[in-house]
């Protein structure tokens with residue numbers, strides 16, 4: 001039986017999340033560094049073994065693996081972050097951490113899933129996913145409350161490394177008559193999921209990130225009809241020789257011109 005790539009992404013991200021929940025329960029929170037290490041490694045090894053079994057011909061770029069540049073000539077590359085938000089994973093009670101599994105194929109993102117294990121859900125590009133249908137409906141309707149300036153623009157940012165550009169963006173929005181609210185959160189995947197799920201309106205990051213931090217969240221965003229780009233409006237490109245991809249913007253497409261004008 002052939003298994004569809006969307007199903008593979010969703011299934012592997014979800015099951016890696018179960019591995020991470022089990023390791024968190026087993027280790028407890030007394031030794032943070034040991035828990036982080038166990039999580040990063042345990043999830044990476046799980047994903048590598050599963051991908052080798054189900055997609056043996058594909059290349060893999062993982063945050064926790066050695067970067068095999070054979071991927072540069074490969075048609076299919078899985079871009080995975082076994083544990084995004086490692087810091088938050090090691091803090092008791094926090095649910096802002098994620099597992100990212102994306103497939104890059106012939107120049108573009110072809111599938112992806114972001115598991116939020118402590119929230120009990122996985123966002124994915126799988127056509128037919130009820131959650132994806134909800135997200136797609138959200139982005140098909142205009143964000144009337146924001147456009148009418150009745151509701152604040154909720155900007156989700158790194159809780160430990162909020163970028164400079166956010167202050168500039170807020171000034172730009174305030175000058176245009178909008179109000180804003182900052183929502184600090186860990187994990188690029190959890191922050192992008194917050195935008196997709198309607199708990200925030202904009203995710204802006206600058207100053208450093210890698211392909212594994214945003215490939216799967218970008219794949220789901222684009223599948224849901226959200227805007228996802230570099231902060232200068234350029235397309236997000238993957239499987240580069242240097243996987244450094246330092247900035248990203250995700251928001252409702254009806255807000256993208258306004259936000260891009262504020263961050264450019």
Ligand SMILES: Nc1ncnc2c1ncn2[C@@H]1O[C@H](COP(=O)(O)O)[C@@H](OP(=O)(O)O)[C@H]1O
Pocket residue numbers: 063081083084085086087157158159160161185186187188206207208209210213
């Ligand atoms: N300036 C920077 N340089 C490199 N990586 C960064 C970065 N800022 C954020 N990241 C990475 O992006 C992810 C989300 O960060 P944050 O929670 O601060 O928003 C984290 O991934 P990991 O948890 O997988 O390491 C973090 O390491």
Ligand SMILES: [Mg+2]
Pocket residue numbers: 063081083084085212213
């Ligand atoms: Mg990461």
